[in-house]
Amino acid sequence: MHAINRRRFVQTSLAASTAATLSQYQGLIAAAADFAKPVPAARGLTAYHNGANILLRRDNLPILGYRSHPTLKYPYFSPLNGPVSGLSLTAESALPYPHHRGLWLGCDPVNGGNYWADNALASGQIRSTHLALEADKQTPTSVTFAEQCVWNRKDSTPFHDERRYQIQLSAAGQVWIDCDFRLTADEDVSIKKAKHSFFALRAAADISPSYGGTLINSRGGVNAKGTYGKPAEWCGYFGKRRLRPDVVEGIVIMNHPDNFGGNCPWFTRDYGHLSPSPFNFLDQPWTIKKGGHLELRYRVVLFSGTPQDAGLDATFKSWLG
Secondary structure (H helix, E strand, O other), X not given: OOOOOHHHHHHHHHHHHHHHHHHHHHHHHHHHHOOOOOOHHHOOEEEEEEOOEEEEEEOOEEEEEEEXXXXXXXXXXXXXXXXXXXXXXXXXXXXXXXXXXXXXXXXXXXXXEEEOOOOOHHHOEEEEEEEEEOHHHOEOOEEEEEEEEEEEEOOEEXXXXXXXXXXXXXXXXXXXXXXXXXXXXXXXXXXXXXXXXEEEEEEOHHHOHHHOOEEEEOOOOEHHHHHOOOOOOEEEEEEXXXXXXXXXXXXXXXXXXXXXXXXXXXXXXXXXXXXEOOHXXXXXXXXXXXXXXXXXXXXXXXXXXXXXXXXXXXXXXXXHX
């Protein structure tokens, strides 16, 4: 028997290994080419329900997430991605007030409880008890899901609520999120003057006035000076995206005229927070008796271009219609 040449053995083994690796890599490239376009099941709008989260995609690209884990202060939407850039139009945490979470429903104070800030959950928590996709209503352009929540802290449960969200892709490429809330008082409720009240938005920094964006309402008011404490059909933020300066995008909340009996001035801030809420402008506490109901409706619009380019007034009218 001839002695084995160690160098030749190593060279031969390395060549064989390299060829196998290259063949495997080429196979991966070939397989990846199959996904140059979304697989048929991923076309349009699709949803993924994973425990306490619901994630939506358009042609396999993420659009938004809904978070409702039982360790959270309250359920919320984050991210809410721009229809062109794919960058979030909301902040999940930003200074000042890093407890703001995207798009949410909360309030402080409610019967002495805090259902808004990220302090101890014992001070108040809006806890999701049921979250479900309505599969029979899902289409390539629309997804609907429902949720039930309980507002509670030790020795107090002021509300339980039912929520329904319908997310739609418009023909113009916008994303519409229709939000319906029905709150039932489980005890007599009193809410004093409060800056932190009910449906709220924390916009991404790059579309907020403090960082170069614009805050605008449906009646032509600009920034907090022109929108704070004033009624409007819709209000929101838009601007150039910091990582995509060639793209202008925005997000607005549309307020249904029946909300709070039609008395709903806007609370707005240039750093990126707004809420269609009358509570900061109360003369007397707002009250609701045990067993009473509060129904609220909103449409949230994610759009590209300016509000004028996006035709938001027409969108508002079609929503009411």
